[in-house]
Amino acid sequence: MTTRKEWPLWEVFIRSRDGLHHKHAGSLHAPDAELAIQNARDLYTRRSEGVSIWVVPSAQITASEPADKDSLFDPAASKVYRHPTFYTIPEEVTNI
Amino acid sequence: MEQAASNKATPMNASADHNDALFRYLLRLGDTSHILCHRLGEWCGHGPIMEEDIALTNVALDLIGQARLFYQYAAEVEGKGRTEDDLAFLRPERDFNNLLLVEQPNGDYAKTMARQFLFDAWNLLLFRALEQSTDARIAEIAAKAVKEITYHRRHSSGWVIRMGDGTEESRTRIVAAFEQLMGFTAEFFHMDDVDRQMAEAGIGPDLETLRAPWMADVEAVLAEATLDWPSATWSVLGGRHEGRHTEHLGYLLAEMQSMQRQYPGLNW
Amino acid sequence: MAGVEKPELVTAADEAALEVAFQARVDAETRIEPRDWMPEKYRKFMVRQISQHAHSEYVGMLPEGNWITRAPTLRRKAALLAKIQDEAGHAAYLYSAAETLGTSRDQMLEDLHSGKAKYSSIFNYPTLTWADIGTIGWLVDGAAIVNQVALCRTSYGPYARAMVRICKEESFHQRQGFEIITTLAHGAPEQKAMAQDALNRWWWPALMMFGPHDADSPNSEIAFKWKVKRQSNDDLRQRFVDMTVPQADYLGLTVPDPDLKWNGETGQYDFGAIDWEEFWRVVKGDGLCNRDRLDARRSAHEDGAWVREAALAHAAKKRATKSAA
Numbered sequence: 307m308t309t310r311k312e313w314p315l316w317e318v319f320i321r322s323r324d325g326l327h328h329k330h331a332g333s334l335h336a337p338d339a340e341l342a343i344q345n346a347r348d349l350y351t352r353r354s355e356g357v358s359i360w361v362v363p364s365a366q367i368t369a370s371e372p373a374d375k376d377s378l379f380d381p382a383a384s385k386v387y388r389h390p391t392f393y394t395i396p397e398e399v400t401n402i
Numbered sequence: 403m404e405q406a407a408s409n410k411a412t413p414m415n416a417s418a419d420h421n422d423a424l425f426r427y428l429l430r431l432g433d434t435s436h437i438l439c440h441r442l443g444e445w446c447g448h449g450p451i452m453e454e455d456i457a458l459t460n461v462a463l464d465l466i467g468q469a470r471l472f473y474q475y476a477a478e479v480e481g482k483g484r485t486e487d488d489l490a491f492l493r494p495e496r497d498f499n500n501l502l503l504v505e506q507p508n509g510d511y512a513k514t515m516a517r518q519f520l521f522d523a524w525n526l527l528l529f530r531a532l533e534q535s536t537d538a539r540i541a542e543i544a545a546k547a548v549k550e551i552t553y554h555r556r557h558s559s560g561w562v563i564r565m566g567d568g569t570e571e572s573r574t575r576i577v578a579a580f581e582q583l584m585g586f587t588a589e590f591f592h593m594d595d596v597d598r599q600m601a602e603a604g605i606g607p608d609l610e611t612l613r614a615p616w617m618a619d620v621e622a623v624l625a626e627a628t629l630d631w632p633s634a635t636w637s638v639l640g641g642r643h644e645g646r647h648t649e650h651l652g653y654l655l656a657e658m659q660s661m662q663r664q665y666p667g668l669n670w
Numbered sequence: 671m672a673g674v675e676k677p678e679l680v681t682a683a684d685e686a687a688l689e690v691a692f693q694a695r696v697d698a699e700t701r702i703e704p705r706d707w708m709p710e711k712y713r714k715f716m717v718r719q720i721s722q723h724a725h726s727e728y729v730g731m732l733p734e735g736n737w738i739t740r741a742p743t744l745r746r747k748a749a750l751l752a753k754i755q756d757e758a759g760h761a762a763y764l765y766s767a768a769e770t771l772g773t774s775r776d777q778m779l780e781d782l783h784s785g786k787a788k789y790s791s792i793f794n795y796p797t798l799t800w801a802d803i804g805t806i807g808w809l810v811d812g813a814a815i816v817n818q819v820a821l822c823r824t825s826y827g828p829y830a831r832a833m834v835r836i837c838k839e840e841s842f843h844q845r846q847g848f849e850i851i852t853t854l855a856h857g858a859p860e861q862k863a864m865a866q867d868a869l870n871r872w873w874w875p876a877l878m879m880f881g882p883h884d885a886d887s888p889n890s891e892i893a894f895k896w897k898v899k900r901q902s903n904d905d906l907r908q909r910f911v912d913m914t915v916p917q918a919d920y921l922g923l924t925v926p927d928p929d930l931k932w933n934g935e936t937g938q939y940d941f942g943a944i945d946w947e948e949f950w951r952v953v954k955g956d957g958l959c960n961r962d963r964l965d966a967r968r969s970a971h972e973d974g975a976w977v978r979e980a981a982l983a984h985a986a987k988k989r990a991t992k993s994a995a
Contacts, residue, residue: 352460454977466747511973571976668858
């Protein structure tokens with residue numbers, strides 16, 4: 307069996323139209339950034355799905371640990387005062 | 403098929419003569435795009451990696467789109483009720499006027515990319531000139547196609563560079579590919595009466611003017627690929643003007659036209 | 671997204687607790703994401719299923735690719751190219767989804783090339799006439815859509831998302847096939863005969879695409895438990911028959927099943943017995959095209975090795991020059 311020499315994996319982010327965020331579209335293999343952009347264009351915008359592309363080597367992404375989910379995200383749930391509905395405003399007052 | 407435009411044009415048949423030249427000019431454009439599309443279609447499902455398979459098919463789709471626009475316009479100019487499909491599938495080999503370069507078999511991926519780059523570099527210059535055509539329809543087709551061809555050139559030139567400045571094997575292969583193909587590029591710049599007539603009418607460019615910028619582009623890409631200009635000195639003409647092809651086109655057409663030939667006059 | 675952590679050492683008791691929590695998430699319809707803890711069996715099961723699906727898309731390019739160079743009109747040629755290109759795209763989405771589980775695409779391709787991994791057996795049948803291209807779009811893509819719509823809610827997030835995208839794109843595939851077959855069925859006698867012949871050859875293999883009866887399908891139970899699958903093979907097959915028979919009627923074509931008839935009580939079509947012996951024979955290698963399909967995939971991969979290596983070598987040189995500068 308030959309040793310595998312696989313093209314590295316890239317994550318692709320597409321802005322579907324101006325004014326919107328780039329959004330993760332998927333991944334692909336490419337030897338370099340230039341071809342990653344071209345491949346992303348051919349793979350993820352065949353039906354006019356985009357106006358801008360970001361590619362990032364998958365290995366360069368640091369992600370939060372699923373095991374940390376509780377400690378990272380649960381504390382936010384109790385901070386109800388961050389939400390406008392926490393505050394009482396007299397009904398007769400409008401435009402607030 | 404139509405005979406070559408008569409040299410004895412009189413004012414009375416000047417318009418017919420112009421139409422005939424325009425028709426032939428459009429077929430050259432349509433045939434070249436279609437035959438190259440066909441060759442790229444042969445790669446579909448067999449590319450070196452999935453991503454390239456997809457990229458090549460995109461190029462093929464752009465080319466067939468261009469071919470159809472030229473065939474449709476040609477059919478209208480001819481005015482004999484023929485359709486784009488009649489032009490593509492019912493003309494014999496000697497009536498095909500594609501560039502010899504694009505009918506060459508795919509070979510390995512180096513040969514396919516060398517063929518593509520030599521063509522894309524020229525085609526981009528040609529279509530930029532056609533954008534300025536006095537024929538509004540051609541100018542419109544060219545304006546759309548220039549965007550596509552700009553991308554094709556970017557893709558194929560990238561691969562020439564990767565192969566030239568890649569591994570020993572890729573370098574050997576791409577060098578061999580250019581040696582096998584360069585002699586077909588003479589046709590890019592060779593003018594005949596039809597080309598001259600179109601140039602005079604401001605419909606198409608004087609092809610000779612494309613030579614210097616094309617050589618500069620190819621040289622720059624070869625330099626980045628750490629490659630020398632091919633040493634081959636041979637050159638041939640025949641496909642685009644006279645329908646004198648290499649032997650490869652006959653087989654391509656036999657396959658491509660088989661359905662229409664086997665079942666004449668049916669709708670598909 | 672890639673990057674699967676090595677599982678930390680966990681005791682059997684931990685593992686059992688994790689598995690209970692995992693199943694609870696599945697039952698609550700929470701999607702499982704790549705870096706979430708999952709039972710090894712689930713990971714393996716998903717890699718197997720998604721890669722098999724990816725292989726089917728990839729190998730599935732070949733029977734249709736067989737007609738690109740002979741497509742009868744320019745319009746058909748463009749549509750066929752676009753459709754087959756989509757299939758490469760779908761294979762790519764699916765390989766990506768499987769890669770998030772920690773198996774590389776090269777490894778999956780190796781398993782395909784060695785015969786270890788399977789792909790849908792339908793693609794081991796040959797495309798003999800232009801009508802086969804229409805019939806593949808109509809029946810094979812039609813059956814695939816029935817299967818795939820059911821997979822859009824599958825429990826593994828990346829797989830479900832890939833399926834949503836694929837389903838959106840596939841709707842044109844079936845329509846282009848049906849348009850071809852309609853043109854033939856309403857065309858000259860020899861075209862109609864061509865369409866009927868294609869239906870005769872593809873009908874039963876299309877029904878087999880839904881897989882064995884659930885009772886004979888060893889993975890069904892676990893697939894239901896993990897919500898990889900939500901409907902039985904037989905239910906999906908029945909839905910396909912009920913959808914497709916009226917279409918055949920519209921075309922004036924005869925479904926090659928003497929036992930096919932409308933059942934007023936069940937509100938469904940009853941249909942004849944599937945020849946499972948043929949199914950297993952073709953799965954195991956005795957179809958007309960099994961060897962050709964694998965040879966084509968292997969040679970494309972092997973012949974492309976120097977291309978892929980050249981690109982890597984060039985990228986490495988570029989990086990070296992950049993860091994030296």
